[in-house]
Ligand SMILES: Nc1nc2c(c(=O)[nH]1)N[C@H]1C(S)=C(S)[C@@H](COP(=O)(O)OP(=O)(O)OC[C@H]3O[C@@H](n4cnc5c(=O)[nH]c(N)nc54)[C@H](O)[C@@H]3O)O[C@H]1N2
Ligand SMILES: Nc1nc2c(c(=O)[nH]1)N[C@H]1C(S)=C(S)[C@@H](COP(=O)(O)OP(=O)(O)OC[C@H]3O[C@@H](n4cnc5c(=O)[nH]c(N)nc54)[C@H](O)[C@@H]3O)O[C@H]1N2
Ligand code: SF4
């Protein structure tokens with residue numbers, strides 16, 4: 001019998017005439033899928049398919065990965081080095097030598113005039129690990145500014161800070177294989193089917209076979225919530241009270257794992273004292289979740305043989321982001337769900353290599369989770385690099401979010417932006433513009449010349465991206481994956497590693513000439529940089545010492561830790577399933593114990609009121625990537641949502657007299673934006689959801705209060721109002737002006 005369409009409109013797959021497939025790792029999200037890129041006879045990249053041998057994705061890709069080959073040559077790529085004297089001047093074509101000399105001399109001029117930290121460097125989670133390590137060495141070892149951070153402060157800072165507070169170090173303990181063992185899974189503020197689609201496929205696959213409950217905690221009815229066993233439509237910013245009430249129930253009913261706590265944790269009494277105050281009734285008033293539901297979830301979570309928690313930006317991007325992560329860790333610790341199959345508090349990372357910069361970028365510390373505040377760590381790294389120990393600062397400098405405030409206040413005068421686009425991604429873009437206008441000098445290193453921050457640059461450096469470059473990336477489950485240069489960057493664009501090495505040459509020459517000291521090593525080849533990292537990692541939590549580029553490639557990714565001792569014993573790298581803290585009292589605090597930390601809660605969000613009656617929630621769509629420099633030009637991605645829009649509840653739309661597809665003006669205390677209204681039951685009556693992918697939309701309105709521990713902005717909780725627009729044609733033009741490609 002024949003299935004499917006046999007005659008009418010058969011689906012015909014175009015023959016792309018691929019003659020060769022080359023395997024790399026996807027450059028979008030942190031799932032870390034392995035991709036085969038197909039090349040035709042002319043050497044053009046024409047197709048992508050999932051690599052079937054890789055444990056991560058087992059042949060699958062999402063719709064960003066499928067069309068990723070298009071980014072090598074799509075519109076707006078930077079192909080020339082550009083310079084100008086003032087940000088209002090026209091650009092002129094320049095040369096690498098001229099632009100890099102200028103970058104070097106402006107850094108030193110600004111440092112000499114205003115102090116060492118008056119020049120800031122901000123990087124990303126989207127380069128390769130060898131590039132992060134090299135930039136860290138250049139910044140900490142030669143340039144010497146302490147105002148060095150990454151866009152990961154907008155993304156993973158709360159997870160990092162929460163892990164450090166609970167466990168003594170960053171580093172997600174779980175892995176994807178945990179989905180295959182868990183008996184209960186809570187997803188806090190994570191829309192995995194859209195943001196980590198192939199990771200979700202792994203979860204769904206395990207779920208279909210074993211049928212454990214999945215609980216989605218999210219104010220929206222996300223795609224994950226639609227597929228969950230239970231959806232808790234929590235009031236924005238109130239996850240910590242919910243966690244406290246769950247712990248209240250667990251202790252009140254004696255469901256905690258006393259033996260695990262005894263062997264592994266400190267701080268039990270103080271935690272118990274705090275959560276005693278959080279009855280389900282009290283938490284229900286704050287969270288909007290029925291007390292019976294809280295009791296049911298707490299009991300089931302504690303009774304499950306193995307219970308897992310995953311979370312993403314719904315937790316991290318909040319004024320209680322770091323506390324939310326600690327709350328998740330507390331729940332895991334009191335029920336003994338750390339370091340065992342199916343039991344993990346697993347932070348889902350965002351960007352393809354946000355983990356790589358956490359491990360090696362030296363932004364918040366020194367390589368491999370070493371701290372600037374630790375004298376022994378400073379000594380180790382200074383000796384390894386061959387620098388004076390005193391050259392390293394004794395505590396970390398400003399975070400990205402605070403760097404912009406210092407720019408606005410005129411304390412920071414120069415900026416080198418690398419692979420991040422703050423005009424679209426930082427909260428309250430009017431303030432970001434004011435801050436950028438204060439700068440005496442700004443260099444933007446981006447693979448796209450049409451990235452908005454280029455508007456404020458004096459020097460533009462065209463970077464290569466993704467598989468135009470050589471190195472590794474670490475995914476959410478601590479798997480180090482390989483990326484190879486399968487095509488050259490367009491025009492004069494160069495891999496970021498090449499750029500850092502050329503900048504390092506200039507600072508090294510100064511070091512030799514002015515201080516008579518030998519230059520620091522800056523290997524040209526990524527595999528030689530990896531060798532330095534491998535040595536520095538020995539005996540550390542993120543131990544890479546058993547790995548090298550070829551082995552990583554052969555195994556389609558290796559999870560850390562994989563030590564030289566394991567390799568010498570002949571142990572092959574495990575296929576998956578590597579966990580942290582599997583043995584008792586092996587946490588990273590000095591006593592080996594994890595800390596249970598009480599979490600009192602203060603409500604400090606901007607709430608809807610009479611003037612601004614809606615919650616403004618912002619986030620992502622499956623088809624787009626951040627500021628859309630990439631996906632905005634891929635037709636098969638952009639066509640799904642080419643203009644800014646809000647999800648609005650159909651009843652709210654009706655009460656406002658707003659029809660489906662009408663343009664409205666969204667107004668907050670910071671600014672306004674014209675967006676299209678799409679009524680949907682996904683959001684409650686008093687909330688709108690605005691994807692942040694569109695330039696001049698979401699972040700004109702966001703408030704971005706900062707978490708006190710991590711300094712990460714609360715992008716998801718603020719108030720706005722909706723105004724109808726009489727002249728729809730004019731509104732359509734304005735909306736289009738907000739950048740569509
Ligand atoms: N397609 C696509 N995938 C991506 C990205 C992309 O741009 N596009 N970016 C990557 C990056 S860098 C990141 S960080 C991840 C982000 O991945 P996610 O965090 O999954 O994505 P978001 O849409 O930002 O936010 C997730 C959810 O948080 C919910 N939320 C809002 N407020 C609260 C709250 O107070 N409590 C709770 N519990 N939930 C809340 C929102 O309603 C939203 O559904 O995605 C990665 N993957
Ligand atoms: N309102 C709101 N705002 C948010 C968020 C939210 O949920 N809501 N989420 C926040 C989060 S989690 C994140 S991670 C940030 C992301 O914020 P950004 O980092 O600003 O996001 P991107 O648009 O990905 O910017 C990356 C830039 O680097 C360039 N690029 C990409 N790859 C390379 C490369 O290999 N080399 C070089 N030189 N350049 C490259 C791209 O062209 C792009 O211009 O946004 C944050 N902003
Ligand atoms: S799930 Fe993430 S890593 Fe996999 S193809 Fe999609 S964007 Fe790439």
Ligand SMILES: [Mo]
Pocket residue numbers: 154155156350351
């Ligand atoms: Mo992110």
